[in-house]
Amino acid sequence: MFEYVIFHLLRGEFICRVTHPEAFDYLADEGRFHEADGYLGRIGRRIATTPQQGGYYLAFTRISDTERKIIKGQFQEIKNSLRPTIHFFQAIMRAMEREDLLLLGAVLEKAQIMSQIDRDDWLRNELQTVAALFGTTPDGSQRTMLDRLMRKLVDAGYLVQTDAERGLYRVTSKIEYLNTVIAFIIDNEEALKGEFGDDPEPTADGPTLL
């Protein structure tokens, strides 16, 4: 299990109860955590935890030119994907009428989302916009588009597919990382402080959701 943990951390993955339950329990033991952390310390790395302790990930212990370059690239990637990721989660929360999708372990059911897409023009347009922001090609059916979007989120590490036959996905601990990024941006960007209001979300058939 030590080897398993180290290899998956070195691949940049988030280890949590959803993605790697046994590895997560392994690192939950303080002694084992320190053992793995010490091992990684020899190569300039450490094990960090997400803000709500939902997951473990690999972090640098020192920032030299090499690490700075990697960090810049990573930040650029985060900036490029942040807008569609935020819009996706917000659209899905609206579609499924749930507020808990930003929690580790939350379940998404593709059939339910698809059913809502068929009924809701706003949601359909919103997801097409998200698909365009992600750079996916607009050809194909709505189902194909949704499949591609879910695949994007899986590849980015926010979702993991738990049941391919039933189209079930679960949110991983990387969502806590996303929440941290959003909080950082809101706290540090002048344009975002002040009077921007709640999302207007025009709906065709009902009042504004929560």
Place this chain on the structure above:
Amino acid sequence: MSVDRTLTAALAALANPAHRDFLLGLYSSGGQAVLTPDNARHILPLSQYRILVAHGRERYSLSRLLTHFFDDVTQRQRLNESLGDIADQHRSRVQELYHEYRHAVMNGNHRDIGKFADQFHGACADLAQTISSGIERLLAHIENNFAIVSSLSAKQRQNEYYLQQANKLNETLITLFRIDLIDYPLEYPELYNAYQAFLLDRRSEWTNEILRVISRLKTHLFRLRDAEPNLRRLRKLAGFLRQHPIYEFPEIADFSDPPDWLHHDPGHESVAYSDVTDAATIDELEGIARQIPARRIISSSARCAGTLKHRADSTPAELMAIPRYRKALQQFAHAVEKSPSPLSAIDWKQENSAAVELTDPLWLMLVLHGSTITTPPFPSLRLEPIGRRGTASISRNLYLTDIVVDGPTAYPGIAALRSVP
């Protein structure tokens, strides 16, 4: 229909006793219903006022807003479905039956001894079942993130409540294994056997599990308390981005001291190569190789006029040049054919020395060979060899000096050799 009249009709539908019972049942069973002839008299009118919302032709669900309202109203009611309280009641019953049994033994009441022993046995089984199922239900609630309620605030209340119940279960376990039964194992073996089989043997397992559940409930509550502000931030940022579609996120001024979250190492993909000399990997490598699709090769050669090539299974013909002496022989044969009189081979050779580059003997041998050729005009020619015998009296040698070739009669053979004096 005016707004007031619509509202009045909707409230009347909600207050209708028949609809009310249907709605209570629907809410208790998860809020979803499929239209059937039996429930159509409830579903159809309620859906007119969006008390029920249609999903397709036959599926309906309770309105989201009404569900949230019911969640808030029934929280105290729901809290009464307690796990720790029930376990505590069963624990009290076990203890009570122990004392009843003890009194019966001390009073010598044999009839009650049997009765209380049986009841003690049943109470231990009930308590064991309550503790096990209680722990399972707590874990299930954590795993499905309190799916029974949909709003964050309701989930938080559920979490807090179940944390209380888990603590109560833990206290029940502590109390249960502190009672005097443990100190008198030999005095009441028939009670102790049931107590041990149902409860004592599972003590450490339950203790570990309930402590684990409590830890997870606390962690979950910690996350739920942060979920609301996270949700609010995400919505605000999403709204801002929608209003400013060309907004660019700011750069970080100093990457020498980035925020903690940017210390994340995106990682490296490890690549391993199988040792193909290791026989143990052959089968797996073969399986992998079979899955690799053949590469489609598209040839892009320019079209141009060409010549037919030989088929792969045929060897190309070799053009052989006819030897000059063979040509000379054919020329001589055609000359004979055209000539009105027989022709001398030597004379013809001398007249056509450019065509025949052979010595006289070789030329004569070649002409003789012409008698074996089956292609025209050779079969129609008559060859008459001209020669002499050796000068010695006993010599039997024949010396060929010329061949006269005539028209279309067969060659008579060497016996017709004409002697030359």
